[in-house]
Amino acid sequence: MRNLITDVAGISVGNATDLSLGSGVTAVLFDEPAVASVDVRGGGPGTRETDLLAPDSTVGAIHALTLSGGSAFGTDATTGVMAWLAEQGIGFPIGTARVPLVPGCVLFDLLNGGDKAWGRFPPYRELGYQAAAGAGADFALGTAGAGTGASTAILKGGLGSASTVSGAGHVVGAMVAVNAVGSATVGDGPHFWAAPFERDGEFGGLGLPSPLPAPTVTPHVKGVDSGANTTIAVVATDAQLTKAQCKRLAVMAHDGLARAIWPVHTPLDGDTVFVAATGRRPLADPVLDMTWLGVAAVDALARACARGVYEATALPFADAKPAWRERFGRKGVGSKG
Structure with a gap:
C-alpha cells in the first residue's frame, strides 16, 4: 500500500504543476469505466459535467475525473484530459464516435501571486493534457497538481492522499486539494484537526494539543472578501456500487472534510x-x-486533508502563505501549539 488513492486497483493519477503560474491540474484516470457520483456541500462550487453523475441520468460510468486550479478558467482542464483519452481511443460509444466522459471541479487560486496574464486562452487545457499523459501509480503531494496554488486560513494548502481498507475488506482511497476558507490545524499551533485518524506519523505524529484550546465561534478564516477558497476531493473504492450507492458514499465522505477542516462547507467554499x-x-x-x-472514506479523506497541508511547500512569491514545515519544522518541534 502506497497510502495513495492509487492503492485502489485500476486507478492512475497524474499532476501538471506550473509554479510560475501558481496553479496546476490533477487527473484521475480509470483503466475501465467507473461508476461515479458527486456531492457538493460548499456554497460556491465550480463544476463541469456533474449532472451526468446523478443516479437517474443515462450514462452509467465515466473514464476520468479532473481537479484543477484556476477557478472557472480551470474547467478547461477537463478538455485537455478528454483530448488525451480520445487519442487513446477511449470514450463512450455513440455509433462510430467515442466521447470521453470526464467530470471535473475547480478551486480558486487566482490571487496567490502567480503570473495569471496568460493572454487570450488560459493554460488549463494543456495542463489537463499533461496531467493525463503523465498518470501513473505514484504522484507528488503538497504543492503539486491541483494543490499547487491552494492555501488555508493561515498556512499553504496542497494536494493530499491516503488509503485504507474497510471493515468488509474493500480498498478505499482519497485524494484532495485543500484550499479551504478554514484551517486544517488547531488554533495557531502545528496540530492537525485530523490527528485522531493519523497513521504512522504521516503528518507529523503530534496528536491533538493538550489541553485543547477553548471553543470559539470566530475561528481563523481567509479570503472572505475574494472567495479564494474551495476544497475538492475524489474518493475511490474497488467495491461494486451503483450510482445511488456512490452518491450515498459521497455524502458520508464529506464528514472527512468536517473532521479535518474548521470551518468547512461555508458559503465562501465550493467543497x-x-x-x-x-x-x-x-x-x-x-x-x-x-x-x-x-x-x-471519512478516515482516508480526513488523513488526506492533513497530508496535503503537511507535504506542501511555499510558493516562490513575495508574501506567499507559509508552509507547515516552514513554520513549524518537520515534526512541529519548538512550536507553541
Whole structure:
C-alpha cells in the first residue's frame, strides 16, 4: 500500500504543476469505466459535467475525473484530459464516435501571486493534457497538481492522499486539494484537526494539543472578501456500487472534510467530493458493507486533508502563505501549539 488513492486497483493519477503560474491540474484516470457520483456541500462550487453523475441520468460510468486550479478558467482542464483519452481511443460509444466522459471541479487560486496574464486562452487545457499523459501509480503531494496554488486560513494548502481498507475488506482511497476558507490545524499551533485518524506519523505524529484550546465561534478564516477558497476531493473504492450507492458514499465522505477542516462547507467554499467505484469486489451485505465503506472514506479523506497541508511547500512569491514545515519544522518541534 502506497497510502495513495492509487492503492485502489485500476486507478492512475497524474499532476501538471506550473509554479510560475501558481496553479496546476490533477487527473484521475480509470483503466475501465467507473461508476461515479458527486456531492457538493460548499456554497460556491465550480463544476463541469456533474449532472451526468446523478443516479437517474443515462450514462452509467465515466473514464476520468479532473481537479484543477484556476477557478472557472480551470474547467478547461477537463478538455485537455478528454483530448488525451480520445487519442487513446477511449470514450463512450455513440455509433462510430467515442466521447470521453470526464467530470471535473475547480478551486480558486487566482490571487496567490502567480503570473495569471496568460493572454487570450488560459493554460488549463494543456495542463489537463499533461496531467493525463503523465498518470501513473505514484504522484507528488503538497504543492503539486491541483494543490499547487491552494492555501488555508493561515498556512499553504496542497494536494493530499491516503488509503485504507474497510471493515468488509474493500480498498478505499482519497485524494484532495485543500484550499479551504478554514484551517486544517488547531488554533495557531502545528496540530492537525485530523490527528485522531493519523497513521504512522504521516503528518507529523503530534496528536491533538493538550489541553485543547477553548471553543470559539470566530475561528481563523481567509479570503472572505475574494472567495479564494474551495476544497475538492475524489474518493475511490474497488467495491461494486451503483450510482445511488456512490452518491450515498459521497455524502458520508464529506464528514472527512468536517473532521479535518474548521470551518468547512461555508458559503465562501465550493467543497465537492466525487466518489468512483471500480467494481472489482462485490458487497456481501449492501447495508453493512456500505456503512464500513463510509467509515473508511471519512478516515482516508480526513488523513488526506492533513497530508496535503503537511507535504506542501511555499510558493516562490513575495508574501506567499507559509508552509507547515516552514513554520513549524518537520515534526512541529519548538512550536507553541
